[in-house]
Amino acid sequence: MKLETRKEEIIKTATILFKEKGYSAVTMRDIAKAMGIKAASLYNHINSKQDILTNIIISLAEEFTNGMKTVLLSNVSNIEKLELIVALHVNITATNTHGMASLNNDWMHLEEQLEYYLELRGSYENNFRNILQEGVQNNEIINSNLEIMLFSMLSTLRSLYLWIPKKEDLNTEELTKNLSHILINGINK
Amino acid sequence: MKLETRKEEIIKTATILFKEKGYSAVTMRDIAKAMGIKAASLYNHINSKQDILTNIIISLAEEFTNGMKTVLLSNVSNIEKLELIVALHVNITATNTHGMASLNNDWMHLEEQLEYYLELRGSYENNFRNILQEGVQNNEIINSNLEIMLFSMLSTLRSLYLWIPKKEDLNTEELTKNLSHILINGINK
DNA sequence: TTTGTAAACTAACAACTGTTAGTCTATGTT
């Protein structure tokens, strides 16, 4: 197994820049400059700018897909499954804060892999929805508008990347616990 | 008072395109083509591409600032103030769904007005935080991590633009009611 | 009919874009 350290360095650098300005506003010369080399040199390691974006987004999307698979296989209540999903988002976001920005904001600039991405995202949302629905049927969850509950939780979880880096002394377990409690039980006393 | 219908048309067209691809990926030729004219003609009505973005973002940011002012002046409980804030977001987003995308994702491409925007956003968040804090002190709101509560609510409200257009038969009052309930009381039965 | 003006047009600019081709250099292996 070959170590692709230089390629990974490029992707890591690009990921940070993509978060700051978005994919379209970052040029290959920006990425090169941040690494102290010339733009043309990047092409010894990567095939195209597109490739960098695809690499960032698809690997994250697959992480979520795999995580969801594990959640679905777990033999726990639906409320507990939601807690596992919160943990999944916190953990992935904590280890790839910058990449989450591209996943959220730059997915539309994927080309060949756009369809695949939309497929992954669609089935992730379906699985999430099904957990909520089962929870409603089992009297674990209130019988409110399913789409609003789904949207509300998912929005918060998808925005974690905007907020996590601000807390340097991050305790992911505690964040998961607190966030789960707020999402599930609200803030009302 | 002069009617600037053509300028408004340009801004409206740009707003839709900015939502689809982001500010940086949209060219003046894209905007012109969508209107059936040439790019150079746009400059009879607007000063620059930057100007379009500034117009979209600052007017929305000021709408939120003004709305928050009204909320703060209202003589109601802190929980009820939160409900007013939910209504504020639902109403602004429902009438300017596309612009909310730029507000959320393209603010970093503001130039002269960036500082002003950050100021507005900062004080909006502070006001929001203070309402939560007073709610905790008055025993209206659970004594959980303030930043997590703030982040959770704000993330959901800021993401409304992604979700609102999907419901064509939108009843803003009902959405406000349901969403408030979920954000405040959670989904637990 | 003449004139003024709003708003479109064509043509062009300088800078910037992603990318390719071909070359040089350092390092480590035979």
Add this chain to the structure above:
DNA sequence: AACATAGACTAACAGTTGTTAGTTTACAAA
């Protein structure tokens, strides 16, 4: 000592970018 390779470099490309200058057109006011 000879060679192979990784990874940098320079130079250049064709296309795209925001924007400007100057011109034409349509229409309403005088």
